Every structure is written in structure tokens, then in C-alpha cells.
Amino acid sequence: MSSNYVQNVALVGAGGNQGKYIAEELVKGGKHKVTAITRAESNGVLPAGVVPQIVDYNDPASLVEGLRGQDVLIITMSVMAPPETHQKLIDAAKAAGVKFLLPNEWGYDHERDLKFAKENLIGERNLKRREDIDAAGLPWIAVAGGFWYEFSLGGGEYRYGFDIANREYTRINNGDIKLSTSTWEQVARGTVALLNLKIYPDNAVNKESTISNYFGKSVCIESFNISQNEMFESLKRVTGTTDADWKIKTEDSGERYARAIKMMQEGSRIGYGLGMYTRAFFPDGAASMPNTVNSVFNLPKEDLDECTKGAIKFEETFKGY
The missing domain is CATH 3.40.50.720 (NAD(P)-binding Rossmann-like Domain)
Structure with missing residues (x-):
């Protein structure tokens, strides 16, 4: 049997x-x-x-x-x-x-x-x-x-909007759209x-x-339901920086997405990733999952700043795409 x-x-x-x-x-x-x-x-x-x-x-x-x-x-x-x-x-x-x-x-x-x-x-x-x-x-x-948190936060500007090494932050719309990330x-x-x-x-x-x-x-499954601005606050805490240490710009989600599709049509792999991630930051909040099994499976609550440190470590060894 x-x-x-x-x-x-x-x-x-x-x-x-x-x-x-x-x-x-x-x-x-x-x-x-x-x-x-x-x-x-x-x-x-x-x-x-x-x-x-x-x-x-x-x-x-x-x-x-x-x-x-x-x-x-x-x-x-x-x-x-x-x-x-x-x-x-x-x-x-x-x-x-x-x-x-x-x-x-x-x-x-x-x-x-x-x-x-x-x-x-x-x-x-x-x-x-x-x-x-x-x-x-x-x-x-x-x-x-x-999206994977370490991979996405530490993987370049076209993912979660952060170039950590160069201290650059691209805020999509107002940076307040939350998504599920693990x-x-x-x-x-x-x-x-x-x-x-x-x-x-x-x-x-x-x-x-x-x-x-x-x-x-x-x-x-979810580690965090979080916005770009909340990620930015964690990055500043972990790196001991302030807004003044970062180059901050804002980009409209629709314009960013259209740019990504055009790049993709021209054969850019980065364009594919840019479009995939940008869609998650649209105002509809579609990438925020309400039906997680965290409590059912008794999954632990993780420390955001410790996970951000993991993203920085990933960024230091990341070799592209």
C-alpha cells in the first residue's frame, strides 16, 4: 500500500x-x-x-x-x-x-x-x-x-527601481504601490x-x-507586502544613508512599461524584465496577493532589514540579468 x-x-x-x-x-x-x-x-x-x-x-x-x-x-x-x-x-x-x-x-x-x-x-x-x-x-x-526579494532589490534598476551600488532610486509613480515579494x-x-x-x-x-x-x-507565499518607498527606507537604514546620498528620479508606470515593450520588441532582454517588473507597480495593485498561506503553514515573520542586507550582498556578486 x-x-x-x-x-x-x-x-x-x-x-x-x-x-x-x-x-x-x-x-x-x-x-x-x-x-x-x-x-x-x-x-x-x-x-x-x-x-x-x-x-x-x-x-x-x-x-x-x-x-x-x-x-x-x-x-x-x-x-x-x-x-x-x-x-x-x-x-x-x-x-x-x-x-x-x-x-x-x-x-x-x-x-x-x-x-x-x-x-x-x-x-x-x-x-x-x-x-x-x-x-x-x-x-x-x-x-x-x-518576485524574489533579494534578486529583485539587488538585481538592478530595471527590477525594483534601485541601483544600489550607484545610490540611484527610480520611484515609479509615487512609490507607494505595494506588491507581494518573498x-x-x-x-x-x-x-x-x-x-x-x-x-x-x-x-x-x-x-x-x-x-x-x-x-x-x-x-x-509572502515575505513582505511592501512598496518601493518602504524598500528605500530599509535601504537607508541598512546603509546608514539619507535621501541626500541618493539620486532620486520619478517615472510614470505607463511610460516606463511602454518603453520596456519597445525595448523588448527591439530584442532587448532587459526590456522584458523591465516590463515584467513595471507592470507589478501599476496603480491597480495587482501584484499584491491577498490570499497567502503564511498563517496556515505557520511561516515565520522575517526581518526586513536583514533581508535587505541579503539583497545588497546579492548585488555585490550579481553578474547581469
């Missing part, structure tokens, strides 16, 4: 930004065997306690064998990964008997606002991936943490809390929360 708990977890991208934190949190919990699905030519460093499984993405049989016996497949791939890779993983997961998937999203709960999903440039792609999983007859759960650690904690639940209720009258309650939905 199979267990009603997740025991075996396959993770694509276990050495990447988000994936390594999920892998580490799974290993730390001690309840799961964690397998990293990886290519032979990969030079990524896997977290301790993670078992590598070498696969060939051009050989369907290799992928199926690599996923056999896994309860869940978690996909955390770079945006630069070949677009067909996600479908290959879906097909292999179906053939291997994987019970459910966490697809490569890690953004916002796109089903809540389809206009936002389309205009933030990644939502339609993610909704299509959900359709592909549905077509394969597999359950899925989308983990939505908003650290890599918080997303990992929420993901593991989800996987620690029973998969299905023990019986029809059992009302306890289970993984199956979330099938076909987004599980929304």
Missing part, C-alpha cells in the same frame, strides 16, 4: 537560485528523499544530502527512468532554458507515474487576475504550462511567492510545509488540510 505522504521528491534546478533553497529545506526536514534531475554536462553544485540523477533531455526513456518512483516533480528552471524542456518533463512525469507536479512558475497567482497575467509578460506562458499538465492528466500546484528561504519553507501535508484526506468527512486541497490552484 502506498503512503499518503510525499516521500520521494525529484527536483529540477536543485543547484539554482530557488531550487537549492528548496533542496536544503527538504533535506533539513528529514522527511523526504531528494533527487536532483541533472544533465551530465551540468557543473552546478548540489546541496548536501541530495542524490543526483543524470538524465538526457533528448532521450525520453532517460527522463522517464530518472523520474520513476518519484511522488512529486518540482521544476525550478532558468528562464533561459529551452522552452520545450518543460513539456518533456511533463511527458516523462506522466509515463513514470509521478503523482503531481509543481511547475516552473514561482511568481504570482495568475488565475486571480488574467489581465495582469497577460500584461506582466510571464503569466500567459505559465497558464499554458498548466494547460499542458492538465492535458497529461496530472495534478499540479503552482507555488506563488511573487525571499528564496520563505518560498522554500512554504514549499516544504505543503509537501509535509498528507496527500489526500483519510476519509470523506476529514476536513484537515491536505496537498490535494491545493490541486489546480496557486499556493501563495
Whole structure:
């Protein structure tokens, strides 16, 4: 008889930004065997306690064998990964008997606002991936943490509007629009809390929360619901600076977004990122998620200034895009 708990977890991208934190949190919990699905030519460093499984993405049989016996497949791939890779993983997961998937999203709960999903440039792609999983007859759960805080605050002006090294702040509109944002650690904690639940209720009258309650939905996780101006106040506290130490300018969100789309149409990768982030700061506040599971999963309240220090550390080693 199979267990009603997740025991075996396959993770694509276990050495990447988000994936390594999920892998580490799974290993730390001690309840799961964690397998990293990886290519032979990969030079990524896997977290301790993670078992590598070498696969060939051009050989369907290799992928199926690599996923056999896994309860869940978690996909955390770079945006630069070949677009067909996600479908290959879906097909292999179906053939291997994987019970459910966490697809490569890690953004916002796109089903809540389809206009936002389309205009933030990644939502339609993610909704299509959900359709592909549905077509394969597999359950899925989308983990939505908003934009990653360290990555977005420390990744350059075109993300959250800050060039930390040069002390420049581009305030979008009045800088007061709030959005949901999460650290890599918080997303990992929420993901593991989800996987620690029973998969299905023990019986029809059992009302306890289970993984199956979330099938076909987004599980929304949050570190902070925060505006640019609040991020700026944290940056000033952490760096010991004042407004006078920063070059501050203001840009209209609509004009910034239009500029981003034009850049993107001209082939600029920065334009894509600029548009994606700028849409989150539109006056409609669509990137502020009201339905987080933080209290349900007993996730900790994080220290904003400590996380801002993490963003500064990320900025010091960031090599672009």
C-alpha cells in the first residue's frame, strides 16, 4: 500500500537560485528523499544530502527512468532554458507515474487576475504550462511567492527601481504601490510545509488540510507586502544613508512599461524584465496577493532589514540579468 505522504521528491534546478533553497529545506526536514534531475554536462553544485540523477533531455526513456518512483516533480528552471524542456518533463512525469507536479512558475497567482497575467509578460506562458499538465492528466500546484526579494532589490534598476551600488532610486509613480515579494528561504519553507501535508484526506468527512486541497490552484507565499518607498527606507537604514546620498528620479508606470515593450520588441532582454517588473507597480495593485498561506503553514515573520542586507550582498556578486 502506498503512503499518503510525499516521500520521494525529484527536483529540477536543485543547484539554482530557488531550487537549492528548496533542496536544503527538504533535506533539513528529514522527511523526504531528494533527487536532483541533472544533465551530465551540468557543473552546478548540489546541496548536501541530495542524490543526483543524470538524465538526457533528448532521450525520453532517460527522463522517464530518472523520474520513476518519484511522488512529486518540482521544476525550478532558468528562464533561459529551452522552452520545450518543460513539456518533456511533463511527458516523462506522466509515463513514470509521478503523482503531481509543481511547475516552473514561482511568481504570482495568475488565475486571480488574467489581465495582469497577460500584461506582466510571464503569466500567459505559465497558464499554458498548466494547460499542458492538465492535458497529461496530472495534478499540479503552482507555488506563488511573487518576485524574489533579494534578486529583485539587488538585481538592478530595471527590477525594483534601485541601483544600489550607484545610490540611484527610480520611484515609479509615487512609490507607494505595494506588491507581494518573498525571499528564496520563505518560498522554500512554504514549499516544504505543503509537501509535509498528507496527500489526500483519510476519509470523506476529514476536513484537515491536505496537498490535494491545493490541486489546480496557486499556493501563495509572502515575505513582505511592501512598496518601493518602504524598500528605500530599509535601504537607508541598512546603509546608514539619507535621501541626500541618493539620486532620486520619478517615472510614470505607463511610460516606463511602454518603453520596456519597445525595448523588448527591439530584442532587448532587459526590456522584458523591465516590463515584467513595471507592470507589478501599476496603480491597480495587482501584484499584491491577498490570499497567502503564511498563517496556515505557520511561516515565520522575517526581518526586513536583514533581508535587505541579503539583497545588497546579492548585488555585490550579481553578474547581469
